[in-house]
Amino acid sequence: MQLYELVLNHGRSVSPFVWRAKMALAHKGFAPETVAIGYGDKATIAFSGQDRVPVLVDGGTVVSDSWRIACHLEDLYPDRPSLFGGDGGRALARVFNHWCDSQFLSSLFMLCCAPTFDLTPEADQPYYRESRFQWTGMTIEQIREKGNLKQVRAALQPMRLALAEQPFLAGAAPAYADYCAFGGFMWARISTGPILEEGDIVEGWRQRMLDLFDGLARKAPSAEID
Ligand SMILES: N[C@@H](CCC(=O)N[C@@H](CS)C(=O)NCC(=O)O)C(=O)O
Structure with missing residues (x-):
């Protein structure tokens, strides 16, 4: 798995939406590789069909938007700890x-x-x-x-x-x-x-x-x- 995140000066990962995804991934027991981008690196995440982070690449699946990432994790990994409880x-x-x-x-x-x-x-x-x-x-x-x-x-x-x-x-x-x-x-x-x-x-x-x-x-x- 790879998670694209916004990282600014001094290694600061500022995005509240990325943090939702990071915590949801950890809850499910995943520690994805992270890919740091800046505001100007829109081309790097163009493959996701939009220009915002977080973007999660899970095998062949690309998911953007923190809510959609949470749903993806819950639906694909139902045997791991639940994010929603039903x-x-x-x-x-x-x-x-x-x-x-x-x-x-x-x-x-x-x-x-x-x-x-x-x-x-x-x-x-x-x-x-x-x-x-x-x-x-x-x-x-x-x-x-x-x-x-x-x-x-x-x-x-x-x-x-x-x-x-x-x-x-x-x-x-x-x-x-x-x-x-x-x-x-x-x-x-x-x-x-x-x-x-x-x-x-x-x-x-x-x-x-x-x-x-x-x-x-x-x-x-x-x-x-x-
Ligand atoms: N609804 C999206 C919002 C994502 C979003 O707005 N991400 C911000 C980071 S906080 C972003 O990529 N901003 C890039 C920009 O402003 O160009 C989600 O929940 O993931």
């Missing part, structure tokens, strides 16, 4: 995936976008600047001003309430819902630094997630120092 769990994980993208990652974007720009090799900075302007109508400097930690923290309230009752979002043990949200925390950790207030119950969960799979996520080069 069809109902898969449907709810999909709802949660959409919540993460539209509520959590969108507020995190305003916070992590400029620090991610700072980590982008100079040659790719014009592309990054221009593409983010197309999405938001704002310059990197304007986005940097707008980053709002309070808004990010407020978005996490459903997670806070759930984690007061159970150690992981998926219940007693981690599963895809956890990896889905954790991807965002890895973007923050790697590009920007800590985002949680001291004493936040989400922090205990984040530490447990960092420890999973022999510290896979904790060992990744990051802005945050443990």
Whole structure:
């Protein structure tokens, strides 16, 4: 297996979507070879028929998009630990995936976008600047001003309430819902630094997630120092 990921300066693998895939692969017991690309390396992943990471090559199958990768792993390797815990769990994980993208990652974007720009090799900075302007109508400097930690923290309230009752979002043990949200925390950790207030119950969960799979996520080069 090969996993294509976005790696910026100082070996920083910033993509929240790639982290979802990395954790899902580890959950299934896979340690794929990773292929690092930059924002400018669209030609390298053109074989996948689109221009985003993660891209997983599993034998003769090419899968892009973190959700589709999770479904591929669940469907192809049903005898390995389940990511969803059945069809109902898969449907709810999909709802949660959409919540993460539209509520959590969108507020995190305003916070992590400029620090991610700072980590982008100079040659790719014009592309990054221009593409983010197309999405938001704002310059990197304007986005940097707008980053709002309070808004990010407020978005996490459903997670806070759930984690007061159970150690992981998926219940007693981690599963895809956890990896889905954790991807965002890895973007923050790697590009920007800590985002949680001291004493936040989400922090205990984040530490447990960092420890999973022999510290896979904790060992990744990051802005945050443990
Ligand atoms: N819906 C996709 C989103 C993938 C995505 O947006 N990946 C970003 C990395 S965070 C990317 O490849 N960006 C390249 C670019 O902005 O040119 C997924 O869940 O995998």
